Amino acid sequence: MEIQNTQKMKFTKTETEYNMKSIRFLLLTITTMFIIIAGLMIVLGFSVYSHYHTFSFFYESAKTGRFFTPSILSIIMGMFLLIVTLFGFFGSLKQSTCLVNLYAFILALMLIGKLVVVILAFTLDTQSLRNYIYVPVTKYAADPEIAMEIDRLQVCLNCCGSNSYLDYVGMEFSSNQTTVVVSTHVNGDQVVVKVPETCCITRGDEFCTTMRANSCKAALVNLFVQNSSVIGVLGVSVMFIQLLGVIFAILLARCIRKMKSEKTLQTWKIKEQMILARQENEQSTHRTEDNIGDSVYIAHHECSTA
Template sequence: MAVEGGMKCVKFLVFFFNFIFWVCGVALIAIGIYAQVALGKVLVVSSGSSAGTPVAILVLGVIIFFISFFGCCGAWKESYCMVTTFAVLLSIIFLVEIAAAIAGYVFKDKVRSVLKEGLQEAMSKYEEDPALTEELDKLQRDFECCGANNYTDWANIKQFQANDTVPRSCCRVNTTTCNVHPTPETVYEKGCQESIEVWLKKNILVVAAVALGIAFFEILGIIFACCLMRGIRSGYEVM
């Protein structure tokens, strides 16, 4: 009876941790949607690889959501095949998350160069692409920045070079002359690259905390799933 009671406890622990995974999956979906919306104005001026990051988070959340549901069914029905499949899939996801974290650390400097190139490319197409122009203006207003490095970057753009002007979205004060012969007193002095990097560093802590929490529960889930697999395979009745 002691073994039976212990396996019954493991069964409900697997069920409980799968519920936690389900919540984590929902959290990742929410983070992915938030990142897609909040970074939309940034991603529109970046490369396709950067734009895929929120989508990747969203997809991972959906996968964890469905795997946790699969694990709950396996634990409740005491199915060795389903619990085994759950443990294997969860292990693969855990390894993928580790690989993604390592890749993110290795290529963290690449993000800066991609961001800078994206901003400069968007500036060169300013007023040529209405949608891109609108997003770049919104970016400069929301982040209170101007240009990639600073407001003097606009002096290299053809349509602003001759008249020594900058876009109205750079203006500190909404006046008719703020974007003519710009100075740090009339336009945002800080570049958008720096502003976005500060924003990312501040918010990446939240993402890292969520990722660590999910990884912790994944390890526990794998351990308990393996224990339940052993109990089912040994022929003990799990109530």
């Protein structure tokens, strides 16, 4: 009976170790994927920010220092994810229940936060976003720096004016600014409008033949919405991997705790067997000494010859 219990205990212990190694391998694989994803998020965020950071000039909230573009949000989340993955990585290698549980807890919090971000990204109100965008077309002729920013915006986003090229009606340009003439009809009347050269795609001898008809404010809104949609799609993909990370982290912590409990129980049983063996040895020694003390020594009779 004792041999059967010992064999059963050894089988359970081997199965627990096997499950822990499998789960730890899966968790390390997911953690490695998190490191790669975090690096890609940081690189993507910096590349997008370096390409479009000049457009933050046209967002009202950027002037107060509280402006967050999807690229900045991607950089922050990537750095935070990179730091969090260290808990899971070292917790798996060191078999630390505390680090693995902390890793699962922080991943769960990030999962909830990312769910909120994804919902906001897909339900973004474009009309509210338009209220935070301001293209200072009225200051184009007076401020060369603003004129340079607007020219760059109009060329990059293929737009003209804040709402349309009609925003330049009646504006007096300086002699240093290059302009073109546009002929259009407003309320049935033909109107000639002088606009910056960056509003024109192709020009003829006297007038601009092909205009950039899009609104710069609408173009900025579309740019922000497109970046938000990309962040939302990537967020859904990362959320699925994070959910797997939370599940495997909880399972690994449970296996580590179970394995440590079995090792502690086995150590306790070994010590108990050693104590019982020592007590039995001492009792057998005492019985041997008692038998020796109760025995009587009879000497042999010596014979003498006369």
